[in-house]
Amino acid sequence: MTDYQTIHVSEADGICTITLSRPDKLNALNQAMLGELSAAFDALAGGDSRVLIITGAGAKAFAAGADISEFSAIDSAAAGSQFAARGQAIFSKLAALNQVVIAAINGFALGGGCELALACDIRIAADSAMLGQPEINLGIIPGYGGSQRLTRLIGPGRAMLLLTTGDRIGASEAYALGLVDRVVPAASLMAEVGSLAARLAQQAPIALAQIKRAVVDGLGQPLDRALAVEAEAFGRAADSTDRREGAAAFLGKRQPTWQGK
Numbered sequence: 001m002t003d004y005q006t007i008h009v010s011e012a013d014g015i016c017t018i019t020l021s022r023p024d025k026l027n028a029l030n031q032a033m034l035g036e037l038s039a040a041f042d043a044l045a046g047g048d049s050r051v052l053i054i055t056g057a058g059a060k061a062f063a064a065g066a067d068i069s070e071f072s073a074i075d076s077a078a079a080g081s082q083f084a085a086r087g088q089a090i091f092s093k094l095a096a097l098n099q100v101v102i103a104a105i106n107g108f109a110l111g112g113g114c115e116l117a118l119a120c121d122i123r124i125a126a127d128s129a130m131l132g133q134p135e136i137n138l139g140i141i142p143g144y145g146g147s148q149r150l151t152r153l154i155g156p157g158r159a160m161l162l163l164t165t166g167d168r169i170g171a172s173e174a175y176a177l178g179l180v181d182r183v184v185p186a187a188s189l190m191a192e193v194g195s196l197a198a199r200l201a202q203q204a205p206i207a208l209a210q211i212k213r214a215v216v217d218g219l220g221q222p223l224d225r226a227l228a229v230e231a232e233a234f235g236r237a238a239d240s241t242d243r244r245e246g247a248a249a250f251l252g253k254r255q256p257t258w259q260g261k
């Protein structure tokens with residue numbers, strides 16, 4: 001396992017967990033952490049894990065944003081665009097993984113931290129979590145996909161409210177907006193996320209990955225093209241030993257045994 005400095009990566013039973021590990025800085029995403037996340041996503045792309053959990057170290061934060069102490073290096077529009085493009089590319093790599101990615105939002109998910117959660121497939125929040133895109137308070141805008149992914153997820157009006165006010169919202173409001181998918185007591189967050197991940201890791205592997213493909217690749221495409229994405233993904237799942245096993249197990253009134261083939 002690669003020895004990272006700013007993140008911790010563990011893998012067991014088809015589940016990989018990445019923990020953002022700069023708790024003293026509320027897990028702020030500095031350039032070193034982005035580089036390590038990028039390397040970890042590359043490793044996952046070639047690995048056997050079926051589910052990825054991303055969370056933050058400590059009780060206080062998932063990630064409190066991009067590391068503001070590094071902003072002084074942004075000394076031109078071109079440097080700013082480059083800064084954004086690097087983060088976007090890494091978060092897009094995350095969104096494109098075959099694994100179903102669960103954000104376990106254990107505290108502040110602000111700015112880049114909220115954008116990281118937005119690039120995940122499922123967001124489970126502790127009831128103590130606080131989310132928001134406060135970039136406007138720093139005279140900037142989200143640059144790691146927030147203005148686009150938030151808008152697609154919760155709609156333009158609600159996204160505009162969050163983006164233009166920079167307000168932080170609690171987990172229950174985030175749930176009402178559709179920004180998070182489930183809210184659980186803070187003390188049981190990792191147990192809840194772990195049991196969901198374990199359940200998903202037991203599902204038919206090809207179908208699991210193709211569901212992700214269909215949802216992520218189809219999103220934002222016109223319906224006719226999105227349906228073509230679904231048909232292709234269906235084809236990949238249908239052309240599998242597991243598809244035959246699924247039907248045989250149903251008809252034989254037994255549990256299926258998936259092979260991922």
Ligand code: COA
Pocket residue numbers: 024025026028064065066067068069108110111112134135138
């Ligand atoms: N970048 C760099 N450092 C950050 C950070 C960020 N985004 N967010 C928090 N930190 C650091 C603080 O500077 C502080 O470091 P220090 O102990 O060396 O002074 C440490 O993390 C703890 O943060 P602190 O502000 O003392 O905690 P708090 O409980 O008083 O406040 C927040 C928590 C999240 C409200 C506050 O840290 C905050 O507003 N952070 C910035 C959020 C933001 O604007 N994110 C978007 C960036 S584009």
